[in-house]
Amino acid sequence: MSSADKNLSVFSTNDLPDISNKKFAIVVAEWNDEITEKLFEGAYQTLLQYGALAQNIERGNVPGSFELTLGAHWYAQREDIDAVIAIGVVIQGETKHNDYINHAVAQGITNISIQNNKPVIFGVLTPNNMEQAIDRAGGVHGNKGDEAAMTAIKMVGLKDKIFVR
Numbered sequence: 092m093s094s095a096d097k098n099l100s101v102f103s104t105n106d107l108p109d110i111s112n113k114k115f116a117i118v119v120a121e122w123n124d125e126i127t128e129k130l131f132e133g134a135y136q137t138l139l140q141y142g143a144l145a146q147n148i149e150r151g152n153v154p155g156s157f158e159l160t161l162g163a164h165w166y167a168q169r170e171d172i173d174a175v176i177a178i179g180v181v182i183q184g185e186t187k188h189n190d191y192i193n194h195a196v197a198q199g200i201t202n203i204s205i206q207n208n209k210p211v212i213f214g215v216l217t218p219n220n221m222e223q224a225i226d227r228a229g230g231v232h233g234n235k236g237d238e239a240a241m242t243a244i245k246m247v248g249l250k251d252k253i254f255v256r
């Protein structure tokens with residue numbers, strides 16, 4: 092399915108783990124905040140809906156998506172945090188910046204996830220324009236924040252399944 096056809100808020104919810112004792116951090120880029128606030132809200136509400144406790148969800152803001160990697164790394168280093176969700180929006184085509192930012196953040200988040208041995212989720216929209224961003228921030232294509240939170244939940248569950256006996 093192409094991403095244009097996918098609704099980001101529709102996912103399989105079979106066999107989800109109990110996350111009532113899991114801690115999550117959500118790192119939010121302030122650039123394009125009219126969109127990132129909606130993504131944050133989607134992620135936050137999805138974690139609550141599937142069993143996370145409000146006191147177990149922390150939020151930290153960073154200025155732009157480029158800083159998501161370091162912000163997420165700081166949270167991921169904390170023993171008590173089980174998963175980190177990085178939220179940002181980089182509009183393609185506005186400046187050359189987007190190539191550098193998108194690649195750096197995607198690579199950075201992959202690296203810190205592996206270094207810290209815990210899920211660090213890429214909740215970053217990379218649309219061609221603002222309309223596509225709106226469509227994926229609670230619009231016709233659902234909410235990327237919902238999908239990022241569900242990914243965090245599933246990865247936390249998989250880690251426990253593999254390592255906790």
Ligand code: DLZ
Nearest residue numbers: 120122154155156157180181182186188
């Ligand atoms: C500079 C910049 C540009 C041009 N575009 C975006 C964007 O679309 N989305 C985003 O999250 N951040 C953008 N930034 C800011 C950078 O991520 C970073 O915060 C600055 O380059 C630091 O000076």
